[in-house]
Amino acid sequence: MRHVISILLENESGALSRVAGLFSARAYNIESLSVAPTVDPSVSRMTLVTRGDDHIIEQIIKQLNKLVSVVKLQELTPVEHIEREMVLIKAEVNDKTRDHVRMMTDIFKASILSVSPTHFVIEMTGERRKSQEFIDALAPAVVVEIVRSGSQGMSLSDKPLRSN
Amino acid sequence: MELTGAQIFIESLKKEGVTHLFGYPGGAVLYIYDAIYQQDAIQHILARHEQGAVHAAEGYAKANNKPGVAIVTSGPGATNAVTGIADAYMDSVPLVVFTGQVPRELIGNDAFQEVDTVGITRPCTKHNFLVENIEDLASTIKKAFYIATTGRPGPVVIDIPKDVSNEKTEFVYPETVKMRSYKPSIKGNPRQIKSAVDAMLAARKPIFYTGGGVILSQAADELTELVRRTGFPITQTLMGLGGFPMSDPQSLAMLGMHGTYEANMAMHKSDLVIAIGSRFDDRVTGNVEKFCPDAKIIHVDIDPSSISKNVKVDVPIVGQVKPVLAAILAELDQRDAIFPAGNIENWWKQINEWRKTDCLNFDNPGDVIKPQYVLQKLHEITAGDAYVTSDVGQHQMWAAQYYNFDKPNRWINSGGLGTMGFGLPAAMGVQLAYPESTVACVTGEASIQMCIQELATCKQYKLPIKVVLLNNGYMGMVRQWQEFFYEGRYSMSYFDSLPDFVMLAESFGHVGMMIDQHTDVESALKEAFDRKDDLVFMDFRTDPEENVYPMIPAGGGQSEMILV
Numbered sequence A: 001m002r003h004v005i006s007i008l009l010e011n012e013s014g015a016l017s018r019v020a021g022l023f024s025a026r027a028y029n030i031e032s033l034s035v036a037p038t039v040d041p042s043v044s045r046m047t048l049v050t051r052g053d054d055h056i057i058e059q060i061i062k063q064l065n066k067l068v069s070v071v072k073l074q075e076l077t078p079v080e081h082i083e084r085e086m087v088l089i090k091a092e093v094n095d096k097t098r099d100h101v102r103m104m105t106d107i108f109k110a111s112i113l114s115v116s117p118t119h120f121v122i123e124m125t126g127e128r129r130k131s132q133e134f135i136d137a138l139a140p141a142v143v144v145e146i147v148r149s150g151s152q153g154m155s156l157s158d159k160p161l162r163s164n
Numbered sequence B: 001m002e003l004t005g006a007q008i009f010i011e012s013l014k015k016e017g018v019t020h021l022f023g024y025p026g027g028a029v030l031y032i033y034d035a036i037y038q039q040d041a042i043q044h045i046l047a048r049h050e051q052g053a054v055h056a057a058e059g060y061a062k063a064n065n066k067p068g069v070a071i072v073t074s075g076p077g078a079t080n081a082v083t084g085i086a087d088a089y090m091d092s093v094p095l096v097v098f099t100g101q102v103p104r105e106l107i108g109n110d111a112f113q114e115v116d117t118v119g120i121t122r123p124c125t126k127h128n129f130l131v132e133n134i135e136d137l138a139s140t141i142k143k144a145f146y147i148a149t150t151g152r153p154g155p156v157v158i159d160i161p162k163d164v165s166n167e168k169t170e171f172v173y174p175e176t177v178k179m180r181s182y183k184p185s186i187k188g189n190p191r192q193i194k195s196a197v198d199a200m201l202a203a204r205k206p207i208f209y210t211g212g213g214v215i216l217s218q219a220a221d222e223l224t225e226l227v228r229r230t231g232f233p234i235t236q237t238l239m240g241l242g243g244f245p246m247s248d249p250q251s252l253a254m255l256g257m258h259g260t261y262e263a264n265m266a267m268h269k270s271d272l273v274i275a276i277g278s279r280f281d282d283r284v285t286g287n288v289e290k291f292c293p294d295a296k297i298i299h300v301d302i303d304p305s306s307i308s309k310n311v312k313v314d315v316p317i318v319g320q321v322k323p324v325l326a327a328i329l330a331e332l333d334q335r336d337a338i339f340p341a342g343n344i345e346n347w348w349k350q351i352n353e354w355r356k357t358d359c360l361n362f363d364n365p366g367d368v369i370k371p372q373y374v375l376q377k378l379h380e381i382t383a384g385d386a387y388v389t390s391d392v393g394q395h396q397m398w399a400a401q402y403y404n405f406d407k408p409n410r411w412i413n414s415g416g417l418g419t420m421g422f423g424l425p426a427a428m429g430v431q432l433a434y435p436e437s438t439v440a441c442v443t444g445e446a447s448i449q450m451c452i453q454e455l456a457t458c459k460q461y462k463l464p465i466k467v468v469l470l471n472n473g474y475m476g477m478v479r480q481w482q483e484f485f486y487e488g489r490y491s492m493s494y495f496d497s498l499p500d501f502v503m504l505a506e507s508f509g510h511v512g513m514m515i516d517q518h519t520d521v522e523s524a525l526k527e528a529f530d531r532k533d534d535l536v537f538m539d540f541r542t543d544p545e546e547n548v549y550p551m552i553p554a555g556g557g558q559s560e561m562i563l564v
């Protein structure tokens, strides 16, 4: 099963490699991982997406909690939450495909950031599934480059995930 | 007052009550060694290899329940220390290890003797630090001792760049530490403690299965009280031996791969396993699919990640062993609980049947020296009261099986990592912690050669360790596996050349003895242990092809033991 975990960790050198190292040392997989400082600059927030059965996820949570750099974490999968991913797409366009790409961009509420005679750079934000649908829908235009931010997650509860 | 980093190092260790520092100098730590030279509150023990320094710190910590402290230089000093650090990590030994680092402006430049110590030690430390500013040094040391000694103990590395050790700042040692990201739980959840007591009162085939956590938490008294009060049988792991007296009739001795028949059978057939400070290691469980099929499991452990890691647990209790056991005893008092002997009468009958196999019995015709016999005699002659360290191999298992530890902290070995070379330096640490006590190092001729250089350290600090070498000419444990599982192809497990250990010991300034007659074993041991001030190196020529029994082959179930 796919699991999304939000992690607050000390914003100090090496903290990220402690998390990444834990996953490689214990042969857990990381589907995506994104990290940046929070309002409190001494804390970074990470959204980590992983896969595993309940037993493995339980171990992952415990092992993460055990890291001295981890301040707090929350598993998002069991609670009401939203998840977003930003994707930048570079598509090759020509007279035959340009309109199609513009139409799809409208339908999927994506936006074109840059235009050259032969290429568009498009930004799309949404659930991972939706961005994949968008990418598929761009055909016959050829997608030549993609970059994904990795998932960002937040619970919908009024109670914030905070370091104190 | 302004102090240099090196002076802050010394003053901080004093604040932590450190009296012994195990180490080896080098370029990156020369300012620190200069400060060591100019004080005498802390004794520096100069090992002969950084691995030896760290194992000595481990031996000191394991015997003493105090953190061990070591210091090594950058680069090769740090990499040599890694084996000891990893060993401490696996056995949850509280250590603070200082490593020198190249000056800050050279970090990342592939400078002379630079390695990424924090990177290398990250997976084998509880936590580690690179001190980037002199202002952080004192508080980092405070945190390191706090992390190493609380919760599930473990090694913490502090990497200090050379220039930091020479910079100056105001010295203030923090009185307390608070870390928002590190708050180990101590007390168990009261509801779970009640459930545990309910389960214990209902059990008909209960067994205690206790481990190193009992020793680390200094909970032998509470454990002994609880075991006696319940009347239940108890088996202990390799790391837990002595937490409950092994000579007590309720003790079924060690369990696991080379545990006793009765311990493994009782675990297998039990209806309630009370695991305390033990972690269901694969050498204990064998095939987890076949592990304790009918048992409800209570698990007391300080580390939540140990619970339900290998085996599903019914009553998890996260907390330090000592307060949790105290809470269980208090709960029993409060309920006026009694454990009627009748409840477990049949269970003891069954256990006593298993005991009749007398699985530790061995043929001792007297034509060769049996290693088991040496250990039985060692027990007799030291009145079971010695601190015994060991290396790794058959001799380690025999020591665990035949020395019969009755007290905690007396059995000091490398269980988790299984590090050959541990025994002799660990014995140095123990002897320094307890100068008046008897310390024996049980070893094999392969293991002892891995840290043999420490004989020189023993000479320098006059450590009267008794080395009990069970010399079978083979890497015995390797040979045994090759005999059982590789059709006797003894690939590389035999040394075609061995040193003359008597001459070797003498060349280091010690007393050497070679014993090759069964009838000389007892007198040799007596003579050696009578020499209170000397390190005596006893080279016992033992039966070359003796095997460790019983044995559960790797991956086998608990009830699938090879008895002889």
Ligand SMILES: Cc1ncc(C[n+]2csc(CCOP(=O)(O)OP(=O)(O)O)c2C)c(N)n1
Pocket (backbone or CB within 6 Å): B391, B392, B393, B394, B395, B396, B418, B419, B420, B421, B443, B444, B445, B446, B447, B448, B470, B472, B474, B475, B476, B477, B478
């Ligand atoms: C550093 C290290 N290298 C290799 C091993 C694998 N190993 C385990 S036991 C053993 C043989 C030990 O032989 P010896 O010290 O003579 O003891 P014996 O088994 O004969 O009692 C070996 C090589 C180990 N445990 N540690």
